Amino acid sequence: MGRPDEHGHHEGRKSPRRWLATGMKAFLSVATVFMIYRQWSNPISKLEFSYAELQDLLLNVPCPHKAREWSSYYTWGSHFPGEGFDQARWTKTRWSEFGLQDIEITQHSVYLPRLKDQRVALLNLNQTHNQVVHEVSLMEDTAPPSSAERPFIPAFFAWSPKGNVTAEYVYANFGLDQDYEELLQRGISVKGKIVIIKLTFNSPLLERLNATASRFNQILSATKAGAIGVLAYTDTQGDEPYTEANGYLPLPDGPARPPSMIQRGTIGLIESSPNDADFRAHLPQIPAVPISYADAAQLLQALNNRGPNASELSERWWGGGLGYRGVQYNVGPSAPGMVINLHCDSEIEVGQVHNVLGTVEGSIKDEIILLGNHRDTWGPGAGDSHSGSSALNEVVRALGTALQQGWKPLRTIVIASWEGEEVGRVGSRSWFQDNMQKANTTIAAYLNVVEAAAGQNFHVQASPLLSRAILAASDRVLSPNQTMSGQTVLDVWGGDVRFGTAGDSILFQGCACLPSSDFGFLAGPGDPVFPYHSLYDTLEYMDKFGDPTWEYHTATAKMWGSLAAHLSETPVLAFNVTDYAIAMKKAANYLESLLSGHDTPTLNSLQEAIDTLFEAAIVHDSKGASLLAETLARPTPPKLQTELQTVNRKYMAFERVFCRDIDRLTRDSNHLFVPSTPYYVHKSGFPTLEKAIQEMNSSFIQIERDLLVERIGRATELLREDGGGIDRVQS
Numbered sequence: 001m002g003r004p005d006e007h008g009h010h011e012g013r014k015s016p017r018r019w020l021a022t023g024m025k026a027f028l029s030v031a032t033v034f035m036i037y038r039q040w041s042n043p044i045s046k047l048e049f050s051y052a053e054l055q056d057l058l059l060n061v062p063c064p065h066k067a068r069e070w071s072s073y074y075t076w077g078s079h080f081p082g083e084g085f086d087q088a089r090w091t092k093t094r095w096s097e098f099g100l101q102d103i104e105i106t107q108h109s110v111y112l113p114r115l116k117d118q119r120v121a122l123l124n125l126n127q128t129h130n131q132v133v134h135e136v137s138l139m140e141d142t143a144p145p146s147s148a149e150r151p152f153i154p155a156f157f158a159w160s161p162k163g164n165v166t167a168e169y170v171y172a173n174f175g176l177d178q179d180y181e182e183l184l185q186r187g188i189s190v191k192g193k194i195v196i197i198k199l200t201f202n203s204p205l206l207e208r209l210n211a212t213a214s215r216f217n218q219i220l221s222a223t224k225a226g227a228i229g230v231l232a233y234t235d236t237q238g239d240e241p242y243t244e245a246n247g248y249l250p251l252p253d254g255p256a257r258p259p260s261m262i263q264r265g266t267i268g269l270i271e272s273s274p275n276d277a278d279f280r281a282h283l284p285q286i287p288a289v290p291i292s293y294a295d296a297a298q299l300l301q302a303l304n305n306r307g308p309n310a311s312e313l314s315e316r317w318w319g320g321g322l323g324y325r326g327v328q329y330n331v332g333p334s335a336p337g338m339v340i341n342l343h344c345d346s347e348i349e350v351g352q353v354h355n356v357l358g359t360v361e362g363s364i365k366d367e368i369i370l371l372g373n374h375r376d377t378w379g380p381g382a383g384d385s386h387s388g389s390s391a392l393n394e395v396v397r398a399l400g401t402a403l404q405q406g407w408k409p410l411r412t413i414v415i416a417s418w419e420g421e422e423v424g425r426v427g428s429r430s431w432f433q434d435n436m437q438k439a440n441t442t443i444a445a446y447l448n449v450v451e452a453a454a455g456q457n458f459h460v461q462a463s464p465l466l467s468r469a470i471l472a473a474s475d476r477v478l479s480p481n482q483t484m485s486g487q488t489v490l491d492v493w494g495g496d497v498r499f500g501t502a503g504d505s506i507l508f509q510g511c512a513c514l515p516s517s518d519f520g521f522l523a524g525p526g527d528p529v530f531p532y533h534s535l536y537d538t539l540e541y542m543d544k545f546g547d548p549t550w551e552y553h554t555a556t557a558k559m560w561g562s563l564a565a566h567l568s569e570t571p572v573l574a575f576n577v578t579d580y581a582i583a584m585k586k587a588a589n590y591l592e593s594l595l596s597g598h599d600t601p602t603l604n605s606l607q608e609a610i611d612t613l614f615e616a617a618i619v620h621d622s623k624g625a626s627l628l629a630e631t632l633a634r635p636t637p638p639k640l641q642t643e644l645q646t647v648n649r650k651y652m653a654f655e656r657v658f659c660r661d662i663d664r665l666t667r668d669s670n671h672l673f674v675p676s677t678p679y680y681v682h683k684s685g686f687p688t689l690e691k692a693i694q695e696m697n698s699s700f701i702q703i704e705r706d707l708l709v710e711r712i713g714r715a716t717e718l719l720r721e722d723g724g725g726i727d728r729v730q731s
């Protein structure tokens with residue numbers, strides 16, 4: 001992806017204050033003219049506020065000590081889904097102090113998972129007395145302060161069914177289908193057994209092997225293989241060089257993963273609604289509990305010298321990091337009588353979640369730019385997701401400052417603080433379902449941030465429609481990493497916009513097919529460990545390792561606000577359909593490479609459809625660009641206004657064409673092109689066609705290919721036809 005050709009304003013570059021009494025004002029940037037204010041609206045307004053001034057505020061107001069202040073509030077005590085009302089009210093009060101006027105808290109009754117009791121222990125049934133060999137601790141060694149009424153939740157996988165199983169066990173690597181196949185080839189079945197597996201989050205090995213899987217799929221694979229229970233832990237193999245084995249102290253005293261750290265998470269299906277008749281059919285069927293690597297080491301040691309060693313299996317099995325704790329990584333099974341008792345007593349109960357929604361009304365009310373982050377967390381959540389919550393507050397503070405100085409946005413901007421993401425986005429999904437018709441016809445883009453800062457590696461996953469706007473925004477923000485002075489976030493990052501979704505953008509992008517993004521700084525290779533979904537994700541971790549200067553929080557806030565303003569203020573939506581066609585082309589080429597040499601249907605018709613779309617896309621983007629130039633050159637005559645609306649409505653309708661089933665907008669895999677699984681799980685486009693190709697099922701391939709050809713044709717028509725796009729619903 002190249003550099004954007006617009007040059008915005010660098011935060012350091014202050015422009016003189018310019019207030020005009022009447023009329024509209026265009027600001028010319030270095031290369032292209034692209035900003036303008038309220039050329040359609042509010043002729044009676046006295047104060048005009050230039051785009052340059054707006055960008056300056058958005059790039060200068062967010063500050064580190066404020067971000068830390070918000071984080072120190074949000075990270076105190078437990079706020080598991082269902083516990084978030086106090087924080088919702090607090091958030092509303094802050095936003096109101098910042099200058100937002102229209103703020104509401106929405107309450108939704110939803111099903112929530114609840115843990116009542118649990119136990120995991122290694123038992124030796126041969127002994128008649130004292131059978132307990134090792135009792136697994138289901139809480140971290142040190143828990144941060146919380147109130148007695150709201151203690152932090154112990155080890156828990158949301159939606160694990162209730163179950164009490166006792167059985168011999170097998171070490172099954174990452175618990176992928178391929179792992180079980182390999183075990184079977186060695187004559188080892190996990191039928192009727194408990195499996196111990198490694199979690200996949202941020203595994204450099206699996207990334208390299210294109211073999212990542214979501215927690216949900218890990219549990220599903222274990223179920224298919226016949227296991228009756230799952231214990232899952234995070235191995236230290238991905239933490240190099242910061243490991244205990246290398247002599248580093250664990251968090252919070254050093255950068256290594258704490259031995260008692262437990263990675264919680266959801267194992268429910270990505271997007272089924274509890275109101276669906278088949279909701280329960282989509283829940284996992286065998287109990288699963290996350291454990292720490294200290295405990296995993298105890299259980300795995302008991303498998304030493306039993307069954308094949310990992311090093312005799314394929315590369316995916318290599319590199320386990322617990323050798324220094326006496327683990328040899330034999331797969332087992334455990335000796336007869338050496339069993340694990342796994343008891344998970346969980347319930348599904350009705351609870352309340354609360355979203356906070358702040359609206360800044362613009363002149364155009366039916367092309368909404370929505371910004372959101374989730375407020376519920378597994379532990380204190382300094383990284384996931386309160387670095388995002390704190391950054392969002394800084395964006396709101398900056399927007400509020402602009403509002404107080406007389407700014408009114410061109411497009412309506414809505415800010416959302418969701419509750420319930422961690423158990424399947426129940427808060428954003430309920431809000432979306434309650435407002436389906438309106439949301440579907442008015443949301444132009446959804447800009448999500450989960451982790452604003454939990455390391456120094458910038459990552460973006462987004463709809464290709466937004467790539468260009470994202471690149472431009474990242475080039476307006478100075479990088480906190482100033483090894484060479486003047487470097488922007490883009491300079492250090494490099495501009496690799498990935499596919500896909502994360503957090504609540506899984507719902508908006510992956511299921512509802514609305515152009516979305518998610519970005520922020522995360523731990524990458526060589527960064528201190530990010531204690532994801534554990535009680536070690538604290539303010540202290542952030543102060544010492546995650547973002548000690550709080551500059552990364554601030555950089556994300558700046559970029560978020562700047563991107564929102566670019567999208568809300570540019571008269572022609574800052575989308576690009578040519579980039580979308582190019583992304584499709586790349587994805588189709590990759591799928592074609594998977595097919596080569598196989599006697600299956602070809603993808604020729606798909607390739608042709610994309611080529612035709614590409615032609616139409618170039619025409620559409622060029623039309624948009626020239627309309628923009630015309631609009632900025634002189635006041636907008638009515639005819640131009642109609643044309644602008646048409647171009648924008650088509651930009652908005654474009655991605656919605658790729659929704660598989662418009663009646664089931666919240667369903668998993670609803671998007672035909674962008675995967676609805678998180679970005680670290682799935683990277684290529686056309687997820688279902690890819691699945692069909694992996695299965696080498698000719699009729700499945702044909703069905704998916706033909707559906708894509710039909711939809712891509714529809715998208716091409718949309719761009720070409722006179723008029724068209726989403727109907728306006730402006731009241």
Ligand SMILES: *[C@@H]1O[C@H](CO)[C@@H](O)[C@H](O)[C@H]1NC(C)=O
Nearest residue numbers: 117164165166341342343345
């Ligand atoms: C779970 O099963 C174990 C072994 O069968 C049994 O000893 C224990 O009492 C059960 N726990 C509960 C809470 O039912």
Ligand SMILES: *[C@@H]1O[C@H](CO)[C@@H](O)[C@H](O)[C@H]1NC(C)=O
Nearest residue numbers: 309310311318319320328329
């Ligand atoms: C068993 O596999 C582990 C993990 O790959 C390796 O570290 C260890 O050296 C192997 N042990 C033997 C005895 O081969």
Ligand SMILES: *[C@@H]1O[C@H](CO)[C@@H](O)[C@H](O)[C@H]1NC(C)=O
Nearest residue numbers: 124125126335336337338339
């Ligand atoms: C339990 O006893 C059986 C039969 O003697 C033996 O095969 C097995 O290895 C023993 N298991 C343990 C964990 O000692």
Ligand SMILES: *[C@@H]1O[C@H](CO)[C@@H](O)[C@H](O)[C@H]1NC(C)=O
Nearest residue numbers: 436437440441653656662726
């Ligand atoms: C959402 O928008 C698309 C595209 O305009 C339309 O086809 C679909 O019917 C809408 N769905 C709902 C539930 O409003």
Ligand SMILES: *[C@@H]1O[C@H](CO)[C@@H](O)[C@H](O)[C@H]1NC(C)=O
Nearest residue numbers: 456457481482483484491492
């Ligand atoms: C900081 O920037 C330098 C120069 O671009 C780069 O080599 C280095 O990897 C960056 N550090 C991080 C943590 O991104």
Ligand SMILES: *[C@@H]1O[C@H](CO)[C@@H](O)[C@H](O)[C@H]1NC(C)=O
Nearest residue numbers: 468576577578579621622625
């Ligand atoms: C859209 O993307 C294409 C291809 O990357 C690029 O050539 C074109 O300049 C872009 N147009 C706009 C208006 O951004």
Ligand SMILES: *[C@@H]1O[C@H](CO)[C@@H](O)[C@H](O)[C@H]1NC(C)=O
Nearest residue numbers: 207208209210590683684685
């Ligand atoms: C992984 O997938 C990407 C496309 O997403 C492909 O370019 C790459 O070659 C694959 N790597 C392996 C090892 O299969």
Ligand SMILES: *[C@@H]1O[C@H](CO)[C@@H](O)[C@H](O)[C@H]1NC(C)=O
Nearest residue numbers: 695696697698699700701703
């Ligand atoms: C192949 O795909 C078709 C269409 O999706 C499906 O009906 C059929 O069951 C699949 N065949 C196999 C062997 O999975």
